[in-house]
Amino acid sequence: MNKKTTIYDIAKKLDTTAATVSRALNNNPKISASTRKLVLETAAQMNYKQNKLALALQSGKSGNIGVIVPRIDSNFFASVIRGIEDELQPEGYHVIICQTHENEKREIENINTLLNAQVDGILMSASNVSKENNSIIKRVIEKNVPLIFFDRKKNIDGVSSVTINDFEGGYLATKHLIGEGCTKIAHLTGDQSLEIYENRNNGYKKALQDSGIEYNEDYIIQTKSSVEAGRQAVEKLLKLKNPPNAIFSSSDFAALGAIQELKEQGIRIPEDFCVFGFGNEPFTKFMELSISSVDQSPMEMGKMAAQVFLEQVNSTEKFKIEKKVVLNPELHIRKSSLRHAL
Amino acid sequence: MNKKTTIYDIAKKLDTTAATVSRALNNNPKISASTRKLVLETAAQMNYKQNKLALALQSGKSGNIGVIVPRIDSNFFASVIRGIEDELQPEGYHVIICQTHENEKREIENINTLLNAQVDGILMSASNVSKENNSIIKRVIEKNVPLIFFDRKKNIDGVSSVTINDFEGGYLATKHLIGEGCTKIAHLTGDQSLEIYENRNNGYKKALQDSGIEYNEDYIIQTKSSVEAGRQAVEKLLKLKNPPNAIFSSSDFAALGAIQELKEQGIRIPEDFCVFGFGNEPFTKFMELSISSVDQSPMEMGKMAAQVFLEQVNSTEKFKIEKKVVLNPELHIRKSSLRHAL
């Protein structure tokens, strides 16, 4: 097993010193063109490759950035990560992914191991927002490691974030339903400790209010983001003395479940009942009865998060940059909510 | 910005030496219980965290493994990566992801930067199989970096791989179609330089042969894995003087496109025409007309690949281990191909 060739090896061969070789390799101006050429040639010939680890230790920058997500096998997070990787790879960064599986302990562990691995930055979608792990967040900030939240953020001073305007998404979707003539609109929401669901919920409320529709507590159902949960929510809703005639769901999966259940109950969509989802999962547009949904442009989100990181790390400013990017959601209106022609 | 505390800092504070601290921290037996306790305590108190970079440089192991995929925002690859990360994270490894976007140059670049970053292993799904980058593969092998292919492998001596039995998948799907009474079965295949498509194609052929059905060259259409490509394929097929009455598609997306086109042409599924896909993408089971598909158990594949890597890296054997794991595909039979009750 032939050992790696180092700059010392090539220095020895050229009867010079490692410093000179290093300079030649790094386009340092303080070196003659001739020796540079010589070094470059023999380096190539000896098949020299820089050991990034040594560079990392010496410079304190590993060239790695950590990305923490609840899970990677979801279209949304995978797309965000794609955006991040596409943007950071050309800049010479490697992307390390960590999954929390919505487990706060894992989240803390992940941050710790990333810090110990000397990552140059952390981009994360927080699994939850309990106070507890704010101490770990503090550690990140103290170590001066750029931290950027995406999608699920925590409100912390000095920490940048890239999110979509969930409020606006909820507002527009609900407004659309109202425009289609829906008068009794239910809302499937998620974990209220997460801002994103709270904001979508608030957008929904505001839309009702702006249209003079009374807010009905019974129409708000908290569900998991799953098909089954959507079905169960509809079961509950249809049992009300005054059942709704539309649903704005914070999850595409729940929206799908809702549609399945509605159909089984013989309710026609969109004639009798409209459904609007959130997330624009691929399947929403593939369905025969395609599902209207709010697009979150996840890839854009990833790219933006990466750019914010790059700005931050390349900044020469003494003070910290805090940047809050808010992307606009986009309505994809499809059959499940479309009564009138567009 | 408070600098990190090192073992020297804590050595100084305890009026001892870094070596002792190191020993205490690493459960080295050659140290007294008392000093160990003392070191551990003050380490905790000074909030010491090991710098993995230094360890990596000195040990030659970075604790990172690289995963190379065509793209991450596909359910299949995302699921494989999930499996890998779930398996490797408990072992203390970090997973670096690289996308090639099916670009061979990117693939080579990725391998090179991963090697320079001193990854402890590379798991990859090859974007293609041209001879050209076998030299880079050779470099990986020479450097003794464990290399494991998954899904899209190259046949190289001494290199392990985890794949599914694509031949069997193609065979079973086709057999099923025949069992449903389909007599003229077309096949949508992919890039023939990739073994996976070749194998699925061969399984298809064998199934026909075993059932005494003649192979018809006109029924083989090479398509990209996209909805649009599937539609176009159907257009072509229906123009034949003797059009088929079933399709086995190597791609779920092409299968979906095929179904859309067939429906538009007024052809009833599954009564007049059966369709079978490959990949078991989430949407296949969500459709109202659910699509039959071959499941590749991607998460299992990722877990297996990770395990093979661990075996390899933990092995004390002098000789290289070459392990070829082949997972069994599983048929998910749904409406698009189900005429008889199960």
Added chain:
DNA sequence: CTGTTAGCGCCTTCAT
């Protein structure tokens, strides 16, 4: 321009 020296933080002989 080039060589010398030193250090990034850690571990591991080799002495003691």
Added chain:
DNA sequence: ATGAAGGCGCTAACAG
């Protein structure tokens, strides 16, 4: 059981 020294591979500071 502990200390001293050296090295992983590289770059930066300081001399010449």
